[in-house]
Amino acid sequence: MAESGRLSATAYMIEQTDDLDALGFMFGQYKTYQRSVARIEALTQLDFGDLAEFDGFSNEERETGTRIEAEIRGPADIRV
Secondary structure (H helix, E strand, C coil): CCCCCCCCCCEEEEECHHHHHHHCCCCCCCEEEEECHHHHHHHHCCCCHHHHHHCHHHHHHHHHCCCCEEEECCHHHCCC
16 A cells, blocks of 8 residues: 555566576576556456556556556665
8 A cells, every 4th residue: 555545556577588598597687677567467468457557557558658667776766
């Protein structure tokens, strides 16, 4: 729940493709991105019900028609 007392949701994706291609079977540090719940649903073919209604990224994407992706380097980068 956000500080306002309203429900909120966030979604994240860890990007591994470039690192795995370059490293083969070795593992390295991967980039983390905050994405919209709606985009994660589309990519995974999963249905999270009404969760996207509580996600600022999903709402902003609906309003602007622009896909949003923000790299997360630390807690201060997370948008609620």
